[in-house]
Amino acid sequence: MPSEAKKPVIFLAFANERNDQVGYLRNLPQEARNIRKALDLARRNKLCDVVERSNSTLKDILEVFQDPEYRNRIAVFHYGGHANGYQLLLESAEGSTVAAHAGGLASFLGQQTGLELVFLNGCATQNQAQGLLDANVSTVIATSQAIDDRVAAEFASRFYRSLAGGASIQGAYNEAKYAIQAEHGESAEICMWKGYTPQICLKTAFLASIQARGCRAGSRMEPARSCRRSSLWSAADPCR
Template sequence: MAMNSQAPVVNVSGDFEEAILRWAKHLGRDKNRRAVFDLIYGRGSKPRSKKQIADLLGKTGSTQVVQNALDELAKHHLIVRMENKGHVKDGSRWVYVKDASVRANRNIIVKYADDPGAAKKVATKRRPAVETRLSFVKPVKRAGKPRGSRPRQSGKQARLKIALLVTNPDSRASLQTGVEARYIDEGIRLGSKAGEVDLKVVLAPTLDTLLDTLNTYHPDVIHFSGHGGGQNLLFDNEKAGDDGGTVLDFDMVARVVGATSATPKLLVLVACDTVDGADRFLDTVPAVIAMADTIDDEAACEFSKRFYRSLSAGTTIANSLDQAKLILESKGYADASLPTLVVRDKEFAQRTLL
């Protein structure tokens, strides 16, 4: 692929809602960006140059404003920028055309750009439409080890124990959480101190299995992979036949952690819109990594793999986070800025967990 060609990072068929909301977010309500967008998606399909667009908008004397809007729209795949190659006879190097997927969904993109509040109510893979009313599973007695645990075997005593909670209870918004678990396992194996890291995968966790994991495993890191939003996390149901999950708010999850003798050092929430209210967890854990907006599956998996690869090499929490975000940025993911570190003490972020 040529270096100057653009490859979309959004899988529209698999991440439709995320794609629509991301386009709406980056279209926004900026009047110059809107004017350029509306012109390109108006009548006709011929490529237009920056000069043509500026002339049509009456902004001949401020072409930099038009260029800024074009750059922003092209960066987020709302329009397509391509080499001129004789399309326009005004000496321009680049011309701009419609993106087929955006064109097909233009009305709904504009709708959510105009109304961000409505956009937040849309069900996505990692942020399903769930009621905010809390529901709780009834604890049941289990014999033996909690279902779904898979310890990592190593020759040394583990110095870093990671509990990976993999939950995907809503059939309306399925996630690739299994892929993320595999990516995390691969990332740890690539770390230079992998032998000192133990990974426990807890499948379909409920409130009860969360308590079991904290009481018996005493993890240093709790990683939640699943749905979130509105200061809630979506845990699994007790019964296999139930669909939709169990909503637990941040306060309840923090109280659960605080009610055990476990002393986690880090909580990682790979779920949409979990930064707001994340400081609630600082009463029980010194550091939290959460997502500032909707994150799609592919970006979540790539982030987790690099983060734990760095952490398993003895890298500090802050540097591991920065490295994971750099990998997302280098691969063209629009979600690179979403993972956010919230800490009780800034100095703790400069510590290594190994």
């Protein structure tokens, strides 16, 4: 069992579109609850600490990394919310959307000793992966295009459940990928990069229906847009 000083930290940050009901990610709170539940046993067994920030501002994120209690102990940084290839769309203190620019954030994260994984669970974050790798982050999970809110939440829940159960990062990614494929079919959304080598992307048949119905890859970049679903879904969930 790691000592308190060396115990790894999993840092979860979430940001939503609070001022626009169309762009509001209704599955994001459930994603946070599911990840919290998945990690609870590992936390109670003192294998890791979990730090969570909802309605995250850039200041919130930076201050967690710079807190003496967590400095150089954060092994995983998870972001869930709206994003694009160049920005994370965080919140302001007033609840409006504020962009955090990928280049500066990647350089900041590259300074964090002990950071093993950055998981960007928002739309089309693949372009941010190379900057993070260049900044010395060893492993990045990102999305190659627009991703359905429900699929994003399910994948993250499966991933952390596997990770908490003792799987490696690669093993947890694979188990989550196959679980999503079993439910939604194989048709490219979530990819993993490790040491500059792109891994096979998770694909779901559901993405094809999003594209066919004209939901742009920028829909999670522009929260006012929402994606209309095939008959598999009873309601319209925004893309990330």
